[in-house]
Amino acid sequence: MALIVQKYGGSSVGTVDKIKRIAQKIKGYRDNGDQVVVVVSAMGGETDRLQGLADELESRPIAREMDVLLSTGEQVTISLLSMALRHAGVSARSFTGWQVPIVSDDSHGKARIQSIDPENLRSALDDGDVTVVAGFQGVTENNEISTLGRGGSDTTAVALAAALGADECQIYTDVDGVYTTDPRVVSGARRLEQITFEEMLEMASLGSKVLQIRAVEFAGKYGVPLRVLSTFDDGPGTLITLENQVEEPIISGIAFTKDEAQLTVLGVPDRPGIAYALLGPIGENNIEVDMILQNVSGDSSSDFTLTDFTFTVHTRDFDAAKELLEKSAKDLGARDVSGQAGIAKVSLVGVGMRSHANVAARMFKVLANENINVRMISTTEIKISIVIETKYLELAVRALHDEFELDEEPKKVESELTPSADQG
Amino acid sequence: MALIVQKYGGSSVGTVDKIKRIAQKIKGYRDNGDQVVVVVSAMGGETDRLQGLADELESRPIAREMDVLLSTGEQVTISLLSMALRHAGVSARSFTGWQVPIVSDDSHGKARIQSIDPENLRSALDDGDVTVVAGFQGVTENNEISTLGRGGSDTTAVALAAALGADECQIYTDVDGVYTTDPRVVSGARRLEQITFEEMLEMASLGSKVLQIRAVEFAGKYGVPLRVLSTFDDGPGTLITLENQVEEPIISGIAFTKDEAQLTVLGVPDRPGIAYALLGPIGENNIEVDMILQNVSGDSSSDFTLTDFTFTVHTRDFDAAKELLEKSAKDLGARDVSGQAGIAKVSLVGVGMRSHANVAARMFKVLANENINVRMISTTEIKISIVIETKYLELAVRALHDEFELDEEPKKVESELTPSADQG
Structure with missing residues (x-):
């Protein structure tokens, strides 16, 4: 008998029919004797519908009230899934964020979980109930409703798994696991049986958007075994753990992003504070910076050392960033600013x-x-990133996938530390 | 400066535009220096939409989870109205049932309010906030969400007015007050300035469905002055009070209902328990009984006294009730069963x-x-009810309206008990 936390996202609970199918899936685990905590998102499209109502007000949204509004989305799902479970013969009970309670700080719209009292859930689980918890939401110390921001349901699931000491936290999605790279680019892309938290963080932040980064960080911090798997297809998915127990490849995967733009300030006098002088105005304008590099340019014709300063932004921010940079570069007496979008x-x-x-x-x-x-x-x-012209992207990914033989199953580790009882 | 509780129903908050208009109306009261507590229902159609999702499950609804589901409707409205008020420059704050808290018993779907702690609302009012409270919902002692049943928002408003000692509880609807009778039947029907709680109870239960009966009972019990008025038309509406201070008519109004059916058991032996023997099976089949009459039939040919037993039901229940009654009548040895639908x-x-x-x-x-x-x-x-053939209904109502001069304004009461300061 295991204690399992399962999380189903918006597309997995998008219709009442899908909710019924999930109830059957959960019933399978209960029939197997497992205790199950289910975390659900709002039904697909519901959060957008609620946001649309607020938009109709044509006023700046009030963060406190937006949380009151948006948190209803998950509340609808927990009630429907609990009823579907009861109909399937599975004793079940719903919990809103405040009913658990999941206590958060008061940063409405992007709150962080501060503590979870697992007693109410534990008591319901001991009564034989499947507990169905609203993801994405919490309650502040002043009894106000908070939300953890979009995608926060993954974090809810991991936090509950940590608080309950669950055996596994399963994140159900529309993909059946984490792949060595995007299967649309490399036909030989292979699902990984396991990946470490560190690798997953690098993969996720680089564009393999299977899991929310915060949830992976959280799971790593508390050592919660995390599994990504498909809602409607059977299969073991990918297990994310502290140490890779099953396979030991050199490279686990290849992540990539398009639509980057590179900006370089050439020949900046190398003195303290230039990075801030160049990036400060960029950050103030809410432009996100990805890679940052600085090289001494080795311009020997000058009395003092010059440096080249390079960073990347999203292509959509290229023009704005370039304009800001040209102003800063002029103030700093830099030689030139160059840039390249579409990398x-x-x-x-x-x-x-x-x-x-x-x-x-x-x-x-x-x-x-x-x-x-x-x-x-x-x-x-644990990562090497390169920037190249976009037209070479597929070619590069395929060649690297071949070179590191990512399409082949890695050899199993025959560890003496693994007791044979675990095989059963 | 007065403390006013206002309640807006589903059609008054049916769209975001209407919510904006209500915000302007509330702003008028705030600008006048009043403290305002607003109680709102779910946006028109929302409760049916949520009910529809539960129906799709094709399972018996679970009362506890239905309350979790349906209570989201009002939660959406309180957040939107609070944002609309803030946009109109009015400081406002939303409260769910559990945030007030409005504590109820655990009869999910038809819970009754047990206590209200007004401190949180009072504190927000003292901060200058308009407090926007979700109607129709409460929280049990076990921290479970409850609903008061459909139309329960009126009760929420009256209960809050009682707990806060409000000066007036205003129920906004799509009619501009309580009328002497249905204006569609009698063109001279007149809006009443005042009516007593007792009269209102008789009017409401007889088909003038302006207010929920439970809310009127509650207001009468706690002496909360209740006013029915129109959301989108200006006007004083109708004040419902303990004693009619303004006018003293013999008759306040004429209520009527169609679609009744009369059932009579003739010649029942008159002994204890026959009413239960006849009505028991009717109640067990969830058929609602309205008027009940019993007359000694005066059948002198028999050794023992016989009686005639008559009651009315809704026309839709006529056939089922007649069948049940014929069986009971036979068991009791009654002479005959007669009936008439469409009265x-x-x-x-x-x-x-x-x-x-x-x-x-x-x-x-x-x-x-x-x-x-x-x-x-x-x-x-305070009431005389008669049953007649439906075809005479309009004729009877018009003739009675004329006879009691209900189209004429009653004379003002010149009471020496009314201090002249009240006139200002």
Whole structure:
């Protein structure tokens, strides 16, 4: 008997029929003797409908009242799913955020969970109930309704799993797991059986939008085993854990994003404060910056050292960022500003590269063989990212997928630490 | 400066535009220095939409979860109206049932209010906020969401007015007050300036569906001055009070209902328990009984006294009730069962008739003059009801309206008890 937290997103509960199907799925776990906590989002489209009503007011939304409004979406789902479960012969009980209670700070619209008292849920679980909890919402210490922001239901599920000491937190989505790369680009892309939290964070932030980053961080922090799997197809999905127990590849996956733009300030006098002088105005205008690089330009014709400063933004922010940058560059006495929109970023992600020094070399060799020019390079302990022209994106991803044999199942680790009882 | 509780029903808040108009109306009271508590229903159609989702489950609804579902309707309205008020420059704050808190018993779907702690509302009012409260809902002692049943928003408003000691409870509807009778039947029907709680109860239960009966009972019990008025037309509406201070008519109004059916058991042996034996099976089949009459039939040919037992039901229940009654009548040894569907009930209502003994005589004279046969008569201290054939309904109502001069403004009462300061 295991204690499992399951989370179903908006598209999984988009219609009453789908809610009925999920009830059958949950019944399977109960019949197996598991205790189940279900976290649900609003029915697909409902949050947009509610937002639309607020938009009709044509006034600036009031954060406190928007939370009162939007939190009704999940409340509708918990009641319908609880009724569907009861109809399927499964004893069930719904919980809003305040009924759990899930206590958050008072940052309405983007609140953070501060504490969860698991006693009410535990008591219902001990009574044999499936507990159906509204995701995305909490209650402040002043008894006000809060929401965790869009996608916050993943975080709710992980936080509940941590508070209850659950055996596994299952995130049901419309994909059947995390892949080595986008299957639409590389036909040989393979579902990963396992991936570490660190790798998942790099994959998620790089565009493989399966899970909310905050939820993965939270799960990693509290050591909650997280599994991504498909709502309506059977299959084991992908398990996200602290240590990869099953397979040990060098590279776990290849993430990529298009629509990036690169901006470079050439020949900036290298003195303290220039990064802030250049990026400050960008941030103040709510433009998000991705990669940041700084190189000494080695201009020997000058009395003092000059540097080149480069960063990337989304293509939609390119013109605005360039204009701001040209002003700052002039004030700083920089030589020039150059830019290039429509570029792409490709990242190799894998904890295995920690112990494999030649990963970068193999990567650059592959790109050289394909005549792909690398515009920027940035690395972390478990990731190498490069920026290239968008037209080479698919070519690069496929070549790298081949080079690191990501289409092949990795060998199983024959660990003596794994007791054979776990195989059953 | 007065403390006013206002209630707006589903059609008054049916669209975002209407919510904006109500915000302007409330602003008028605030600008006048009044403190305002607003109680709102779900947006028109929303409760039916939510009910429809539950119906799609094709399972018996679970009362506890239906309350979780339906209570979201009012929660949407309080958030939208609070935002609309803030946009109109009026400081406002929303309250769900549990946030007030409005504590109810745990009869889900038809809960009764047990207590209201007014401190949170009072504190917000003292801060200068308009408080916007979700009608129709409460919270049980176990922190479960309850609903007071359809139309319960009127009761919420009256209960809040009582708990806060409000100066007036205003119920906004799509009519501009309580009329002497239905204006569609009698063109001279006149809006009443005042009516007593007792009269209003008789009027409401007899088909003048302006207010929920429970709300009127509640207001009468706690002496809360209640005013019925129109949401989108200006005007003073009708004030419902303990004592009629302004006018003293003999008759306040004429209520009527169609679609009644009369059932009579003839010649029942008159012994204890026959009423229960006849009505028990009717009630068990959820058939609502209206008037009940029993007359000794005076059948002198028998050894023991016989009685005739008559009651009315809605026409839709006529066949089912007749079938049940025929079985019971046979068991009791009654002589026969007769029935008549498609009859109508007309009631004169007025506290003034207490001191005017000849009201009944005048009523029957009018009906006799019009050749209308009276099938049943039933009286209370402030009401005389008769049952007649439906085809005579309009004729009877118009003739009675004329006879009691209901189209004329009653004379003002020149009471020495009314201090002249009240006139200002």
